[in-house]
Amino acid sequence: DLNGDDLITKNSKAIGIYYLVELDSVCIACSTGELLLVQISSKRAECVGAVDAGLLAMAWSPDNEVVVLVTKNNSILLMSKDWDIITETSIFPNSVEDLESISFASVSWRGDGNYFVCSFSDPKTNGNCAQVFERSGVFHSTCESIKPGIGNCISWRPSGNYITSTQQSQKHNIIFFERNGLRHGEFDLRISSPAIIEAIKWNSDSDILAIWIKFVKENRQSIQFWTTSNFHWYLKQEFQYELSKQITAINWDSEAASLFQIVFADGQYNQYSINWELDTFREQSPLNPSIIPVIDGTKLELTATRYAVVPPPMSAATLIFDDNINCLSVLPNSFNICALLANGSIYFTSETNLATKNPKIKFSIPNMISILKSNEQIDLKQLRQIEWISQNQLLAIESVITSEKNYNDCIISIQFENLTNSDTNDSKFSQIKIKKLIRSKLFNQLIRLNHNKTTNTIIVESNIGEIFRVKIDENEIQITNFNFGFDNINKLSVPCSWIESLIIGGKETIVALNTRNKL
Helix, strand or coil, rough: CCCCCCCCCCCCCCCEEEEEEECCEEEEECCCCCEEEEEECCCCCEEEEECCCCCEEECCCCCCCCEEEEEECCCEEEEEEECEEEEEEHHHHHHHCCCCCCCEEEEEEEECCEEEEEEEEEEECCCEEEEEEEECCCEECCCCCCCCCCCCCCCCCCCCCCEEEEECCCCEEEEEECCCEEEEEEECCCCCCEEEEEEEEECCCCCEEEEEEEECCCCCEEEEEEEEHHHHHHHHEEEEEEECCCCCEEEEECCCCCEEEEECCCCCEEECCCCCCCCCCCCCCCCCCCCEEEECCCEEEEEEECCCCCCCCCCCEEECCCCCCCEEEEEECCEEEEEECCCEEEECCCCCCCCCCCCCCCCCCEEEEEEEEEEEEEECHHEEEEEECCCCCCEEEEEEECCCEEEEEEEEEEECCCCCCCCCCCCCECCCEEEEECCCCCCCCCEEEECCCCCCCCCECCCCCCEEEEEEECEEEEEEEECCCCCCEEEECCCCCCCEEEEEEEEEEEEEEEECCCC
16 A cells, blocks of 8 residues: 555556566556655565656666656656666757646657657647657657647557557548658558547567557447558457456567557456467368458458469458458368457358359359357357367357456357358348357366368367367367377477477377477
């Protein structure tokens, strides 16, 4: 209780929290100016400094050697990790007139720690602007002025090439600036309803941008994950929550680039491993059109690479869904697709003219024929890594909340009645009725489910690298240890984000690749 220990002023709020690895301590900056250091082991707190004017923002350099503090009297204060003042400079270095105090500020460092950018409310324009400073505190540049000003969020891409912020005019955009302040492109978030951008965060590899968005009128919020290729931005994943499930912070792990973290107001902490997945049409036939599906928000881009080479972001055909796509699966020995959407519904498509053998004929878009929605038996938002293993059966990993309010994982089998065709012009697709749900035993955490569509082998990997074979009986899911064929080996040396069962030399073998690209 920091208030009870008289360490902070009454009604003070934390405006910045950061974990210092070397000290095994948490640094807390308070709105009333206090800087606190809380030791994790002893849980003791001490006040290591105070700024009389009060604080608006705090940001530590990537090497934890320098901390930037933005004060309420329009100054930027740099301190060392030993709490010595390095320099203090005005946030308006070229202004000679007295200006009103700024009411907002946020800071982001470049990945190498040589520069940082400060976004703040500009009393001269009544909007936000951003300025770049060197590590020593010397002013470097001002970001190009835009109307009606940049948003409250700012994040410097760790690789160093772009400063990222937001802009709202007729639509919501993510905008980019170079270090010299010149604007360098943008992309549209494709938001059709009023929204507030709460945070934008780059992962340490600079290849995934996470965006936290609140849709107040729709009483929901989402975390979206964007990537770029060929000068096009793709929306690859979205987590949706009701506003009542209050999110307090999002962030990427500073070392493991694929680990993403969400903290909720009720104390719940979720950690996700965000990894790439390639799901193609793997029919072993000389007539296989080699169709590659690509997820981009509500659109599924399809190209039969056997017949046409269409460079992304273009495609030979496009299938548009009702909500953003989170993952998909292809039915073995067919050209049917099922897609799990962010709103917790699963769509199933037919293969109408999808596998045309005439290279001069553009293959048509498959029909959406059936839809499976959440009900009292199952919340489809809790599913991930779906596998369409047979015409009437899906397999997936399901997150389960235990009586101790912890999250565990299980394998779930969803058996449903036969799919029926539906007119693609009719928005009311045929609803699928679930015939049977079968759940496996609970695991602490499962990180990968894999179905070999050729051998029909199903395997699953735990968070400690154990590989299990999955067999589905009429009323039970059997989980057995995978036989590696060696006496003292029953798991992978490290957990791997990609696994596959293959037949090599007549023997079933596991091939795995970890996040450091070690095979």
